[in-house]
Amino acid sequence: MPLYRIERQGADLVVYGDVTDQVFYAAGNGFWISGDQLEEVTPVNLVVSSGVVRIPNVRGVQYMKNGVAVAAGSSHIISGDVTFTAVPLTGYRFPDGDWRWDFSPYLVEPDDLGMVNNTVRIPSVEGVQYRRNGSNIGNGGTYEITERTTFDAIPRTGYRFPAGEDYSWTFEPSPEESSDFKFPFPRNSRNSPYRNHSGIDWAGGRVGSNADIRAIGTGTVIQVYNYGGNTFPGDSSEPVWRGRCVVVDHGMIGGRRIWSLYAHMSSLSVSNGDTVTGGQKLGVIGNTGFSNGTHLHFEVIYNGRRLTTSVGGGYERTLGWLDANADGSW
């Protein structure tokens, strides 16, 4: 029979010893204490604010961070996967339950940087620090490219990027852009500003369910899909989603290689290797692949890397690029 010494310290009943059984015997005073006589406490959930976990002060509770005790009231920045647990101090016990919390840094993805007329705009993305040729720069700035310039994005403390992505962009000053860009579909046709999206969806609607899809500019047809084909770098989706789809390579525009992608077409008018010009018919709007109605899914792809749908912003980015580069007439 193990022996325990019990003291009452203020409101706390303290049992010195290893409290593992439901019945305890207190030495000296010669009386038994049952588990029912232990004070019951409930640890509270840990508070998280922008990647920082704060340890509350709860009587009878010891919090542990990856197995090491941490002080009440302390704050902990989550920069790697961290497990917090709560254990009852001697003389206390918890209600049945699992008092364990797992935290990971917030997953963020920096926006692609675009160069328009040799100017790069740095977007403000929570959790992201940008660097220009190795030096930290603030968010939201605009930078003129007069020499070869590399921008890198690094995650701030408490944030991390998706594994396997390299966020580095190098720009060279380039001659004025080609001016023959056009819209692939009438700009103000009904469209979906769906946020978690890699591009923009235009519905057939007013223009008609047999409307043409047009190339946005001079280029070479590099991929023609018929429910298949290769994925792009950075594209984890199954290519079958695109149905009948065309990708056009427009060459270097504003320091980056620009591709345009047109998906879900009902019929195709071009073949791999064809040279096309802005406004040329590529096919007819359709409902092929993963599609819930006749529409054009259109993307602008920079340097062969799609915007991932988990981050989205494709609607704003795609329309923004077209507005900056394309003639609004159709």
Ligand SMILES: [Zn+2]
């Ligand atoms: Zn779409």
